[in-house]
Amino acid sequence: MDLPNIENHLSVHNIQSITNWDEGWAWLAGGTWLFSELQPSLKVLVDMQPLGWSEIEVVPFSDSNSFKQVKTVLSIGATCPLSKLLQYSWPPEWRAVEGLKSAVSALSASMKVINMATVGGNICLALSVGTFAPLMVALDATYEIWNLKGETRRVAAKEFQVGYRQTILQPQEVLRRVLIPVENLKWQVNYQRIGIAASDPALAIVVSACNPDNLQLRCAIAASVTAPILLDLHDDRQIQNFAFLQEVNFIDDAKASAIYRREVTQVLIKRSLKQLKI
Ligand SMILES: Cc1cc2nc3c(=O)[nH]c(=O)nc-3n(C[C@H](O)[C@H](O)[C@H](O)COP(=O)(O)OP(=O)(O)OC[C@H]3O[C@@H](n4cnc5c(N)ncnc54)[C@H](O)[C@@H]3O)c2cc1C
Known part of the structure; x- marks a missing residue:
């Protein structure tokens, strides 16, 4: 759908280069929801694709807030398209990956949508019918959030969504990635x-x-x-x-x-x- 009130579409490679974030600005991930209805309150879309945050990787992680031990986590970048979760070659012992695939099929969307829609978009849209949020809560995932000053904070998935289309994200914050302990994937x-x-x-x-x-x-x-x-x-x-x-x-x-x-x-x-x- 055309969004006639959008005045600007920005492509950024680094979110810290955005210095003038204002009311009416929104992150554009896959756009499957943003372009599905009129967005009268928006005037600028900041395209996240050039940020290159679509990784799927296993990384060490230490929760500095609680001084817990370093553990190994699966990191799924916020702009990871849902289709990538279906195509990825997962270790067979990660039985919980079936849950990721179910969260994709629970959308009941066409391949066209699944190729564009992102994990971060689904979580941040925060619909009651969001298909990834309950899985992330069940798997005790952590969300990493960035702001435009380059600061990072982490929050448990179960704390992130607080109502219909309501999350704890503050203006100018962005979901950077989802972290799932590798142990929990078993x-x-x-x-x-x-x-x-x-x-x-x-x-x-x-x-x-x-x-x-x-x-x-x-x-x-x-x-x-x-x-x-x-x-x-x-x-x-x-x-x-x-x-x-x-x-x-x-x-x-x-x-x-x-x-x-x-x-x-x-x-x-x-x-x-x-x-x-x-
Ligand atoms: C046929 C069809 C069926 C659908 N079924 C469902 C369903 O069952 N459940 C459901 O939840 N949705 C459903 N949707 C809606 C939507 O397409 C999905 O939720 C999709 O996953 C959104 O991802 P996106 O990348 O396209 O998000 P976008 O449309 O790009 O963005 C969605 C919202 O999230 C914000 N956003 C995106 N990424 C980030 C980020 N990393 N940090 C901060 N904010 C961000 C955007 O600013 C916007 O407000 C459906 C859509 C279609 C077309």
């Missing part, structure tokens, strides 16, 4: 999604992950709630009676009631845990 992951029709946005998404070494479980829910929620499944009784879902604030709209969304979320959690054979 976890077994199951991704469940339900919608009214297969091509409709999801009504509920559930992503469960299980560490095979200690059978520790993590389960994130999304789409039925405004932002992904990591559930506490430490107690067996919790898993049996699902009482914790009573405290969750489910979306209630014309597509489905909160009660319906709670019920289908529960069904997906059961299905997902069964697939993990817990």
Whole structure:
């Protein structure tokens, strides 16, 4: 779609070269959402492709905030197109990669969209139906955020999205990359999604992950709630009676009631845990 109010399209190779960021400026990643509807509040698009942030690499990582030990992480650059996740030659022992592939197919988008849409765009758009956020929450990923002064901060994936189209990103900040501990990529992951029709946005998404070494479980829910929620499944009784879902604030709209969304979320959690054979 044409965006008639856009006055300028900037290509930058280094974000620190941007000195005059102002209201009405936005990062342009794959553009699959930005060009899908009118953007009356925008006037400048800053194209991220020339930044060259589409890497997939394994790097050492130390969380300087908590002085934790250096660990090895998979780094996925924010501008990595979704199609690259499908084509990449992943180590076979990284069972959680199935989750990345499921997050791509859960978009129910054509190859044309999947070739353009980026991991960072999906996470930063922060729709309730975002398909990557619940996976990153379940895998205990960390997001690296940069600002235009060259400062970096890191935040746990579960803290990033705070509501529908709301994140903790400040003006002038950008998601640089997603970091997933390599150990967590060995976890077994199951991704469940339900919608009214297969091509409709999801009504509920559930992503469960299980560490095979200690059978520790993590389960994130999304789409039925405004932002992904990591559930506490430490107690067996919790898993049996699902009482914790009573405290969750489910979306209630014309597509489905909160009660319906709670019920289908529960069904997906059961299905997902069964697939993990817990
Ligand atoms: C057929 C179809 C189905 C879709 N289904 C879904 C779906 O099920 N779930 C869903 O969530 N989306 C869906 N989308 C919307 C969208 O295409 C995807 O979310 C896509 O992943 C967005 O990525 P993008 O790179 O194209 O983002 P863009 O359109 O370029 O940007 C999206 C937003 O994120 C901001 N942004 C992008 N990258 C960064 C960054 N690194 N740092 C800070 N801000 C950034 C942009 O400024 C913009 O506000 C669908 C789109 C289509 C066409």
